[in-house]
Structures are given as structure tokens and as C-alpha cells.
Amino acid sequence: MIPFKLEKAQSVNGAIAAAVSGARFIAGGTTLVDLMREEVERPQHLIDINALPLKSIRKDGRNHRRK
């Protein structure tokens, strides 16, 4: 696995800002970790979003929102 930096997201906006600058979100990791081990995915920066208060996904008109 290629080395990476892992950070815990402190806020939703912080996590989005990190993703905009190239970080990958990690939650369960069941796909991402597997692909990182095979070096298919090679993120340099992971942002752990487990602690964020995002608990459900709902359909809102034409969009899906996580809240």
C-alpha cells in the first residue's frame, strides 16, 4: 500500500474542502482499503468522515442528500 496521510474530519465543510484539494473520504473502507492494497487506488490523503454527524440519506426532489 502506498503511504498516505490520514486525518479525522472535524466538520462537514472541512471534509469537503479537503476533498476539493484531492483527499479521499473514508468511512467503512471496505472497497477503498481493498483497492489501496492492490494499488489500484493511490490516495495520498484520506479523510475519515466517521465522526461527522451524517446519519442518513434522503431523497429531496431530484437530489439525494446525506444528513
Place this chain on the structure above:
Amino acid sequence: MQSHSINLIINGQKRPLEIDPRQSLLDVLRETLDLTGTKKGCNAGACGACTVLLNGKRVNACLTLAVMHDGAEVTTIEGLANGNSLHSLQAAFIAHEGFQCGYCTSGQIMSGVACISEGHVRSREEIKAWMSGNICRCGAYQGIVDAIADAAREGR
């Protein structure tokens, strides 16, 4: 690569650890802590041999990064028995011959413990569905389902 300091509560014991963030929970258990009861089968989340309980929920330890679980409680096969007294599901696996080679057994038992605590044991079909993440290439499924059904009945 920067190491991370984390604490895991493994089978009730607090274990301070210095880990590489690339280490899976499985590799920390087996290689750092020498808890080799948890097996590495496919190392890709397909076989279930590495199943452990993480804060009471079953997970594939091969697919989760240990660094993400600072402070978590982990229960492995080594944590089930009470001294020399086997957990009821361990005893039931022996009674019902729920294994042949034994490689998948730790994962089957950990998954079975959770299957029972989740209440997914109302029928053999339900047990089979909720144990479908744990593969047994010897084909001891009949005994595995019997053992879980039996331990679930005893627990009631």
C-alpha cells in the same frame, strides 16, 4: 511514514499501540499483538475468516484500518471463553461438528455470536442468510447452522 498512537481495548484489556496507518485491524491483531486466532483468508473481504467484533458489531478485520478505531472495543476468538469454560457457541461448534479444517472457524464463531445477539436466528434460512459473509470451503455449513441454532436456543 508517520506512526499513530492509538488505544484499542482488546478482549477487555487496554492496549496502547504505535501503528502505521496502513495496518489493517487484522494485521495489528495478528502481527503486532500476536493474537493469531483471527485468521487471514482472502485479505479482501470476501471470505469472513477475519471476522471480529468491533464495538459489538461484526466486521472483516482485513478491510478496516486500525488507525480509524482509536478507543474501540475489539472482541476476538481469544476473548470468548471464560477461563477454561468455553463460550456456549464454541461448545456448540464442537457438539455439532461445525468445522473440518478449522481455518474459517474463528470467523464463523465470531459472526455467529453477532448473528445471535442481532436476533437473526428465527429460522435456519435466516441464520444462513445472515451468515452468508462467512465461507467454509470444507462445507461444514450444516453443522455451523445447527451449532448457531442450538446456542441461540440455549441463550433464550
